[in-house]
Amino acid sequence: MKIIKVNNHCLWLRYGQPIATESLAFDTQNTEELSALPSLPVKIEIMENKIKLSFGLDEAAKVFGLGQNVRGMNKRGGLYESFCTDDPIHTPDKKSLYGAHNFLLITGEKPFGLFIDYPGKIIYDIGYTLHDEMNITISDINADLFIFQNGTLKELTLSFRSLMGNSYAAPKWAFGYQQSRWSYGTKEEVDRIISGFEENEIPCDAVYLDIDYMDDFKDFTVDEQKFPKFEEYVRELKNKGIRLIPIIDAGVKIEEGYDVYEEGVENQYFCLNSQQEPFVAAVWPGKVHFPDFLNPEVRRWFGLKYKTLVDMGVEGFWNDMNEPSIFYTEDRLQRTIDMAKKSEGENLNIHSFFELTHAFKSLFNHPDDYQKFYHQIEGTLINHKSVHNLYGYNMTRSAAEGLEKIDPNRRFLLFSRASTVGLGRYAGIWTGDNYSWWEHILLHLQMMPAINQCGILYTGADTGGFSGNANGQLLVRWSQFSLFSPLFRNHSALNTRAQEPFAFDETITRIMRNVIKLRYALIPYLYSEYMKSVTQHGVYFMPLCFAFEDGFSSEVDDQMLVGESLMVAPVYRENAKGRYVYVPEDMLMWKAVTDKIEKTEIMKKGIHYVDLSLEEVPIFIKKNSLLILARPAMNVDNLDLGELTVLGYVTDEATYIYYDDDGITRNYERGDYSEVIIKVVYEHNQYTVTIKNNGNHTLRKVNLILVGPDDSREERELLIDQ
């Protein structure tokens, strides 16, 4: 074991010789190797073929983290597995979703954090077997552990974040509303959808292409029948302010003459089976090979394939099925068909019937199939199972690195379904195939801060729900939550009810128009907070207890903080005409209906039931905080960022640093961004406002709406010196 003091917060323990995951990316120069193990908050045992961590949980202890996973913010009571899984039914009994996010925060007198840097399966028993014990089992004796101590929950998180390198910055237009469905499968259908937005005067920045745009589900192809003159079409839509975002899948169709397949075979770029032949699995196109994304040469090759579409004007991609998802393997399918043949004419009873149907059901992503293939890592064949969680991450890394080569200074929209810690440097994620269930609004709220803790900042749910049928009310309430997510995308599955903002009745269309416009109004704030998190190793979504130290804040798992100024508390119950809200300090509540700032009210610290009609979005502005707004536009490119509104709740003094940049290049990395420092002081019943403009050449005017401790409201305009 190697014991390394990374810094005053972080201790790094290396057991055995772990595979390099490249999850973290920090400078090891200033670290210090220790000769003796300091006392640790967890007990660590090295067993024959695994490492076991254990920790006693007192009644008050909470365990936050695990990124994208089921159950509440506090993970206590659950049994989880870290194993990227394509399971579309996110019920609370599931153990894994698409991501493997091995970071935990444990509350207590001395809170601590834990990051397990290991790419195979880890089992977390967090007070499940015994209510007062946490047990973690790493299925290997080679792993890196990082233990974070000596700080608040927020400080421990930021310490972890600081080891990851800079996060991915999505382009600003990716903060616009985005519309998707499996599938808008033809040009005509895409046109029909875009007309829907235009006719209903609803803003939109992107429309997604799911698997059906491809020629027979072959990556980097476009079906010319369905999308004739694709390049022309991409540019035509871009002129309307709408980007087309195609999907890319992990599996490469086995088809002679298909360049990606041919090159992959020729260069031995695919994962191998135990006979060292390319491994065959079946996904959308039928039989495919999986590129070995763990091999840097393969990543370079595959990443440059995105050029085909970039050359046609595409500026964004979503990488799917990269857990990787496996519909079936040939031998398992054959065995299952054999079982069916043997059942013919039999009187199947409980045992034989369920065995047969279970065999067919479990073809899909069968766990044993993940042991059937191998990666070549520095010349050694490594079984997939032990590096499983690196697959989707490296597919998306391949894309990000490729796109950087293809168009080095452009910020592409890029997000993945599967992920692990480290992906946040290259892209975002969406949270996969959720359902049109009210419960899933809450589930997503609960996941968001934990995903952010793992450095994945650009994220959002399939708003309205992917599977199942939404109704208008669900879409509205879900949108009222998603409007705070960096990724605000409505996506739904084949054979489900249409759920575009205008797919329901007139009332719903009107409310959705307002909600989406409100999103555009909030973009200056949301983008500023996002980019500050990106560039300063911060988090964008936070649980209340990251800012409020009262005990109750750590109990609240249906509200969260969005950036430094806002608390949100969405309605997530069908037919609810309001909800309970815990206000941890006096706050200004704005019941937003449109972007017009009406219906504001100071809410006293404590518990409240807030009445909320379907059209009202409750936005809570923290004390001595400012919110920056623009006038809505039909897309991000058309936002007038020259005139902004600042809504503030100031009892003493509030300072907000409003970040902005061009939103499309990487020039911000070289210091080409602006910071407008807005300071409001409230003294002797008077406001003093100073605005310091560091480099913003757009901003001409700020309209201030300031609310003081006595609910007095003052409005004034300020012209900005360039």
Added chain:
Amino acid sequence: MKIIKVNNHCLWLRYGQPIATESLAFDTQNTEELSALPSLPVKIEIMENKIKLSFGLDEAAKVFGLGQNVRGMNKRGGLYESFCTDDPIHTPDKKSLYGAHNFLLITGEKPFGLFIDYPGKIIYDIGYTLHDEMNITISDINADLFIFQNGTLKELTLSFRSLMGNSYAAPKWAFGYQQSRWSYGTKEEVDRIISGFEENEIPCDAVYLDIDYMDDFKDFTVDEQKFPKFEEYVRELKNKGIRLIPIIDAGVKIEEGYDVYEEGVENQYFCLNSQQEPFVAAVWPGKVHFPDFLNPEVRRWFGLKYKTLVDMGVEGFWNDMNEPSIFYTEDRLQRTIDMAKKSEGENLNIHSFFELTHAFKSLFNHPDDYQKFYHQIEGTLINHKSVHNLYGYNMTRSAAEGLEKIDPNRRFLLFSRASTVGLGRYAGIWTGDNYSWWEHILLHLQMMPAINQCGILYTGADTGGFSGNANGQLLVRWSQFSLFSPLFRNHSALNTRAQEPFAFDETITRIMRNVIKLRYALIPYLYSEYMKSVTQHGVYFMPLCFAFEDGFSSEVDDQMLVGESLMVAPVYRENAKGRYVYVPEDMLMWKAVTDKIEKTEIMKKGIHYVDLSLEEVPIFIKKNSLLILARPAMNVDNLDLGELTVLGYVTDEATYIYYDDDGITRNYERGDYSEVIIKVVYEHNQYTVTIKNNGNHTLRKVNLILVGPDDSREERELLIDQ
């Protein structure tokens, strides 16, 4: 159409010539046939082959009802089907569960109720397609509609209840705690479970036998290997105060020499296929026939079959799989196997792969299979589909009528999985195969009042969850809810984690002991309220708005009333250390930990966050109401009902009628029951207590604990004259 005024509340419209469901049982003598249709609250259209009901929903309108179904108390937003379905995954997108409960209550200026007496499929679109419209489609032009008007929601419900005849009265021991699992499959296993209760000093009144006690899943048989000397064993356990409750399934195994099968075939008692041969479906035992329970002769025959087990001392049964559940039919299985054979060696892609696996998945309860068989109703063959919802009801009716013949004066425990309105006269229901999900605690709370509205009073959930794995905390919180249900049964599935009260750690065992003992302490009140609902056509569980007319009460769908004195507000979130509670008038809150009455507090009308440690059960006593308690015992037979405690919150005057009877016979139907009228008057800071004992020969002493408006507490004892 016939238009009949049933009474001042109820209008009966008969369309066509409906099949007699016998859901209702009221005296038609005093009804009056009208010549003209009065104005109706709903629009009714007779189409070619269906009846359509429609109603506009204004923003404030709520729609309660539909008995056992998914989603909230207010059904708005959902699409439902009335079609008894064995679907074990009760997610919010499902349309039907096991019961068909066609009663709705619509709020508004003039609230109204609607009961659709039709035994085939009914589709309810309650603000799903359009958020402001309700549309109901009855798939026939022959149906009875009952419209209830001119009253409050509670009055309309009671009016409906009064048309059903007297409800089923469970024996008093069935209010004890009951333990089940699929399966305690051997005598040794049952003994081990009972020892667990004894060793841990946890009360228990019944242990359940699931399908494995039978010989090869044949109804009315006992596997002699697993349960040698069954009769002796039943009596041995009864001496310990524990009843054994065997399961009975709807399907009769096809096996030569098996009496039930042979008699059924000989007498043509089974449902027929289109060739008029006994219809073959497969369930647990493999191929079975379904008794045609819609035929009274078949009911008489099957009902008397229970005698085999009654003669062995059995006093309770649960009737399962009576939707009826169909694992597969022979021809569909063959077609599916053929499809698998055709897939052999093919490169299955998205379309062909999902088609194949879907075919196997959808063998189970395939909707088309319900059209493949027929009932003989008064000599006519009727397709099952059009009378589907009567099947489970009539199976259980068969059992109830049989048991009455077998032992006329004994109250048997009897409940069913499938049901429709009318079943409540014969038995109760359990709510079927739920999951160990926190969401399902809330779902069950939301269902309970609606199930009661349909006259089914003896009901409860599989506490701790059937499928999936419970943890100790879930079992505790779920039990804290179920302890108010007439049926308080812990039941779990094969291959899930053991969830008996002592299956977790010591803390959980201790808390569960207290929770179950608290249940026994509450039995005098719970049984009294239940029996008054039984004999007076009442409801036992009620939404808050049945008692409180403030607008907010009708919004609350996570609290309910239990009888006339109590409001309950269980914790249903993992790791929650409390919950929000709406208190619609000043109430006395008792945070019960054991049966000892400590930690009481007056809660003012309004919203509260109530801290609740894992061991605390919040019980709210309404103003000027009384709660009756006994000292816990190890089973109901051993409860000392001679000395009771009365906990009252009295600011003016409270009167409680405490009902009791022998709990085991039907003598109560002939007036052999007691009513103790306890009256407490609070005036000039003094309590005056009068107790009028009408026939209770057991009660010797009452300990009063009275809390007044100023939270003053007075305790006194009263001896009772016999």
